[in-house]
Amino acid sequence: SQTIHQxxxxxxxxxxxxxxxECTVEGTSNPNLYWYRQAAGRxxxxxxxxxxxxxxxxxxxxxxxxxxxxxxxxxxxxxxxLLSDSGFYLCAWxxxxxxxxxxxxxxxxxxx
Amino acid sequence: AQSVTQLGSHVSxxxxxxxxxxxxxxxxxxxxLFWYVQYPNQGLQLLLKYTxxxxxxxxxxxxxxxxxxxxxxxxxxKPSAHMSDAAEYFCAVNRGGTSYGKLTFxxxxxxxxxx
Numbered sequence: 001s002q003t004i005h006q007x008x009x010x011x012x013x014x015x016x017x018x019x020x021x022e023c024t025v026e027g028t029s030n031p032n033l034y035w036y037r038q039a040a041g042r043x044x045x046x047x048x049x050x051x052x053x054x055x056x057x058x059x060x061x062x063x064x065x066x067x068x069x070x071x072x073x074x075x076x077x078x079x080x081x082l083l084s085d086s087g088f089y090l091c092a093w094x095x096x097x098x099x100x101x102x103x104x105x106x107x108x109x110x111x112x
Numbered sequence: 113a114q115s116v117t118q119l120g121s122h123v124s125x126x127x128x129x130x131x132x133x134x135x136x137x138x139x140x141x142x143x144x145l146f147w148y149v150q151y152p153n154q155g156l157q158l159l160l161k162y163t164x165x166x167x168x169x170x171x172x173x174x175x176x177x178x179x180x181x182x183x184x185x186x187x188x189x190k191p192s193a194h195m196s197d198a199a200e201y202f203c204a205v206n207r208g209g210t211s212y213g214k215l216t217f218x219x220x221x222x223x224x225x226x227x
Contacts, residue, residue: 006155034214043202043217043218043219043220044156044202044217046214046215049214088153090155090156092156100144100146100158100161100206100215101158101215102158103148103155103156103157104155105154105155106153106154106155108153
């Protein structure tokens with residue numbers, strides 16, 4: 001069976017510091033991968049998706065970037081965090097061509 | 113373009129009562145539709161999905177949803193609420209037409225269950 005991991009579970013960072021959140025998927029190959037942000041009262045916002053190694057599409061312009069160095073690894077990064085980057089970050093995967101997405105446990109980020 | 117509207121950001125029911133969470137969609141192509149549940153500080157869990165097979169879809173935890181094309185609806189129901197059903201529920205539609213499977217989510221409905 002497939003499992004998806006995210007870490008860390010919780011992170012408190014100062015404004016202007018860098019960020020690296022990691023997501024890995026087990027038990028499948030060539031998954032589509034997604035990063036979402038869930039801010040209080042604002043639902044789920046798709047940030048990035050990837051259909052393969054090195055292939056990243058950005059949904060919204062922002063202070064964040066994503067990379068996919070390996071087939072089942074997806075990384076969310078920032079060089080300098082903003083207060084507005086606080087939120088709950090969810091990684092998800094789907095088997096191509098996409099019949100629903102399966103979510104990781106999430107990382108709660110608080111930028112102070 | 114696809115969109116999802118969840119009617120009611122908060123729904124409150126008594127334990128044992130019927131649960132009805134409403135979802136209406138807009139889609140320019142035949143949609144795939146999904147319901148997810150999110151417990152506090154956790155990721156989203158897939159409850160059920162409609163992918164153009166049977167219009168009445170049964171999911172986990174006793175939930176089911178019916179796809180009604182004429183009403184562009186995909187409401188989630190459960191005959192008898194349990195305290196453990198208290199959570200936030202999201203309806204989503206697959207943007208379709210691509211191989212990416214990107215979902216568009218509704219704003220969510222928080223379900224409260226009273227003893």
